[in-house]
Amino acid sequence: xxxxxxxxxxxxxxxxxxxxxxxxxxxxxxxxxxxxxxxxxxxxxxxxxxxxxxxxxxxxxxxxxxxxxxxxxxxxxxxxxxxxxxxxxxxxxxxxxxxxxxxxxxxxxxxxxxxxxxxxxxxxxxxxxxxxxxxxxxxxxxxxxxxxxxxxxxxxxxxxxxxxxxxxxxxxxxxxxxxxxxxxxxxxxxxxxxxxxxxxxxxxxxxxxxxxxxxxxxxxxxxxxxxxxxxxxxxxxxxxxxxxxxxxxxxxxxxxxxxxxxx
Amino acid sequence: xxxxxxxxxxxxxxxxxxxxxxxxxxxxxxxxxxxxxxxxxxxxxxxxxxxxxxxxxxxxxxxxxxxxxxxxxxxxxxxxxxxxxxxxxxxxxxxxxxxxxxxxxxxxxxxxxxxxxxxxxxxxxxxxxxxxxxxxxxxxxxxxxxxxxxxxxxxxxxxxxxxxxxxxxxxxxxxxxxxxxxxxxxxxxxxxxxxxxxxxxxxxxxxxxxxxxxxxxxxxxxxxxxxxxxxxxxxxxxxxxxxxxxxxxxxxxxxxxxxxxxxxxxxxxxxxxxxxx
Numbered sequence: 001x002x003x004x005x006x007x008x009x010x011x012x013x014x015x016x017x018x019x020x021x022x023x024x025x026x027x028x029x030x031x032x033x034x035x036x037x038x039x040x041x042x043x044x045x046x047x048x049x050x051x052x053x054x055x056x057x058x059x060x061x062x063x064x065x066x067x068x069x070x071x072x073x074x075x076x077x078x079x080x081x082x083x084x085x086x087x088x089x090x091x092x093x094x095x096x097x098x099x100x101x102x103x104x105x106x107x108x109x110x111x112x113x114x115x116x117x118x119x120x121x122x123x124x125x126x127x128x129x130x131x132x133x134x135x136x137x138x139x140x141x142x143x144x145x146x147x148x149x150x151x152x153x154x155x156x157x158x159x160x161x162x163x164x165x166x167x168x169x170x171x172x173x174x175x176x177x178x179x180x181x182x183x184x185x186x187x188x189x190x191x192x193x194x195x196x197x198x199x200x201x202x203x204x205x206x207x208x209x210x211x212x213x214x215x216x217x218x219x220x221x222x223x224x225x226x227x228x229x230x231x232x233x234x235x236x237x238x239x240x241x242x243x244x245x246x247x248x249x250x251x252x253x254x255x256x257x258x259x260x261x262x263x
Numbered sequence: 264x265x266x267x268x269x270x271x272x273x274x275x276x277x278x279x280x281x282x283x284x285x286x287x288x289x290x291x292x293x294x295x296x297x298x299x300x301x302x303x304x305x306x307x308x309x310x311x312x313x314x315x316x317x318x319x320x321x322x323x324x325x326x327x328x329x330x331x332x333x334x335x336x337x338x339x340x341x342x343x344x345x346x347x348x349x350x351x352x353x354x355x356x357x358x359x360x361x362x363x364x365x366x367x368x369x370x371x372x373x374x375x376x377x378x379x380x381x382x383x384x385x386x387x388x389x390x391x392x393x394x395x396x397x398x399x400x401x402x403x404x405x406x407x408x409x410x411x412x413x414x415x416x417x418x419x420x421x422x423x424x425x426x427x428x429x430x431x432x433x434x435x436x437x438x439x440x441x442x443x444x445x446x447x448x449x450x451x452x453x454x455x456x457x458x459x460x461x462x463x464x465x466x467x468x469x470x471x472x473x474x475x476x477x478x479x480x481x482x483x484x485x486x487x488x489x490x491x492x493x494x495x496x497x498x499x500x501x502x503x504x505x506x507x508x509x510x511x512x513x514x515x516x517x518x519x520x521x522x523x524x525x526x527x528x529x530x531x532x533x534x535x536x537x538x539x540x
Contacts, residue, residue, distance in 0.1 A: 134362050141422040166362045169404040218357035225320055225350040226418065227342050237369035237382040 017059035022139030035257040044260040069125035084110030155231025265293035272326035298482030305502040318348040349419035355411035369451035371422040389417035408441025426457035
């Protein structure tokens with residue numbers, strides 16, 4: 001069961017958006033995110049939303065998938081809206097009941113914020129929906145490389161991410177095995193209060209950690225045996241190259257950013 | 264001079280305040296190019312420690328190890344040595360680094376700093392050798408144990424080593440996986456690679472050129488499989504068992520049948536038995 005989990009929320013499709021260079025996708029996402037903070041009118045948001053829907057259309061994904069990504073942040077959205085409604089003052093009084101008072105400024109700022117968060121989340125989840133974790137890691141390594149001069153361990157970060165991705169399924173499988181072994185000896189992971197359940201996880205976590213350390217030891221040995229000595233002097237089999245479609249995507253996105261900031 | 268030479272090698276584990284443990288004592292050993300040697304011994308005989316001496320993962324406490332004339336204690340040459348002597352480990356899960364088979368095979372060549380086109384060619388070649396071309400894009404955790412071990416072998420092969428050390432590569436595999444891995448090793452042998460095969464299964468040493476038996480860190484026996492199988496008492500002493508065929512031959516001879524020594528496979532046993540009548 002655990003063997004078939006997919007990491008991240010990547011959905012494989014054959015689309016223009018999927019085939020873009022991951023570096024370009026990350027950079028565009030960052031630009032748009034910054035752009036979203038400069039939007040000053042609802043018209044701007046409308047254009048930004050249109051932009052996001054265009055990407056969804058080009059990525060051959062269903063918009064429902066993107067909306068689903070908003071669910072976890074629903075609470076934050078409502079919280080932001082409510083806080084602004086009742087505590088931001090200014091403009092005309094729209095509603096008053098006892099100590100509760102809603103003013104127009106509060107309503108506008110609240111809606112503004114909520115829409116902004118919604119657009120931010122759907123945009124970033126579009127990035128992870130259309131880019132596999134491996135591509136993301138690769139892209140990040142390339143993008144962070146120039147910062148190596150300032151002591152940022154770009155290659156090491158990417159290597160850690162790769163190893164984490166590689167070992168998550170292995171460790172999950174192992175956790176399942178240990179759990180079954182403990183259950184066979186009468187361990188109970190499913191009933192009792194939260195504290196009891198947390199406590200019953202100890203006999204699962206201890207062997208899991210021990211074996212993770214042993215694995216780390218073995219892996220380090222295997223990497224050294226294969227001449228791994230950090231990022232210095234290392235080459236890559238798959239080199240990333242920007243193609244014309246990447247530049248087109250950048251141009252398209254940049255024009256959108258300019259439009260929705262001006263509006 | 265032999266390709267790999269161990270001279271009076273001893274290895275002692277020292278960990279904190281615990282009493283030191285001597286894993287290997289005065290080992291002298293040489294491996295010629297193109298040879299396939301087996302190192303066999305029970306658990307705790309020091310065979311895995313010995314394996315890690317061949318490419319400088321461990322440095323001998325006493326004595327010296329040289330590979331192609333280079334001493335493994337020479338830190339400037341250590342990467343050349345590791346490129347020449349590749350190593351496949353016991354646990355298939357703990358030696359794969361990447362999330363995709365082709366990336367995994369490319370890992371070694373990437374570390375060597377080869378140009379991208381060369382790496383691609385080598386990955387193709389290595390995957391063809393182990394017969395896993397159609398799994399290029401697969402994630403390692405979706406493969407069987409035998410397939411994972413073959414990916415590990417491909418990863419080493421892509422580095423173009425002269426010698427490959429196998430440290431109990433079949434110990435964690437099912438019989439199917441064991442067969443796959445053994446067949447792949449035979450392929451490497453026919454490619455002219457020097458092979459050091461470490462195991463505790465006697466059956467697996469039958470077609471090696473030379474067998475070395477370790478017991479409690481000491482070399483107690485060395486010879487061709489035939490010679491080694493004659494030393495029944497020593498084998499028993501080392502907590503090992505004769506493979507099925509030599510054992511059967513031994514028992515048949517005990518029972519009075521006139522069988523020659525050089526029988527290692529079921530086929531030759533059948534042939535010799537038919538000649539008896």
